[in-house]
Amino acid sequence: MRTKFIIFDLDGTLYKSESTFVPAVVKTLKDFGMPVPPREEILPMLRFTAQGYSERLLNSKDPERIESFRKQIRSYELADIPVSGILYPGVTETLEDLHALGYGMAICTNAGYDYLNAVMDKTELGKYFAETFGNDSGKPKSELVRDLLKAAGASPGECVLIGDSDSDQTAAGSHNIAFIEAAWGYGNSSISGAEYRIQYISELRDLLSECL
Template sequence: MTIKLIIFDLDGTLVDSLDDLTDATNHMLSLLGRPTLTSESVRQLVGQGARRLVERALVNGTEAEVERGIDAFLTYNGEHLSDRSRLYPGVRETLEVLHGIGLPLTVISNKNVALCRGLLKVLGLEGYFAAVLGADSLPFRKPSPEPLLKLLRDFRTSPATAIMVGDSINDVAAGRGAGVVTVGCTYGYGDLAELRDADYRIDELPQLLKLPFFN
């Protein structure tokens, strides 16, 4: 197959941001008088956007608490985007190769788009991506295929020539719904069971370059 578009998830796929997400979550919980969580507990909350994370962290929280929590979480996360976030091994080198052969690279995340762009900028990745969509870019977010379908339209690419690379069931479900090839990243935040329906699985991003469509 000929690849004409690659779509990446962000957190858990390109960037290990779990420590910063944990700090933002615990800052929010502390402000609301709730017990803090371990990073492993926060890992299980990541993947469906800030609102869902806050709702799940604030067990039995009122609507007012959730709204305060979202504001506190987003504000803190925006001010501490990359205090402890790091690229996964081989990410920059892999993007450099893909960019060098002229493939359009894009990001679809369930993080708000301003935070996506901010994180990519501070980590020196913004120049690699032709488009970035976040949770607030469209009415629908992953696992809906709609963000992927938008990029397919924008880049005039058929599903058969596109790849979705991500670490969670949201990425796999969105990719399968859009009809694109799915690549599950086993090193990210999702459990391995979430990736069982992915067309391919990789243990580090450089392995993407060894998949059949690049050889």
């Protein structure tokens, strides 16, 4: 059966999050008097929820400290997205093509809705998506995908999910959705045995038409 519905991760798949996430983390760690790790150690944090990466960056389980840290990062990000936020090359053109071909599309991200909405406002991508699901609750991504499928009225057998981390791969697998690895993302070291893999988002259209 041909794919009819495409679920996209956001960070590391459509949105080049390092443009705003890394500076926000660096500033916040300094605010908290914490050592700043190398950039290559910060970027993989994008595969986690805000709670998850805050715990890891702080090396703490203190809920008040973690919440304060998370809010500070988000404050810096939200201020910077309108100025510095960027998409990966080819994203807008690819989404335009897929939309014209009649594919249904959605975003499912571990990021909160304030962040998701800020990125949508900056990039003007919202017009391409039937659903945009953020994560203010800390749910596992598999539960977000379940909720998205229900809201969109989409059948797993007619869907693909494209993302750059093991949480994307696991979420797809838990619903028997075909998974496509976005090789340009941040969490690829966590992915094992992806059925499909593309190096650039511009390859997605041909993969959908030829292989799925």
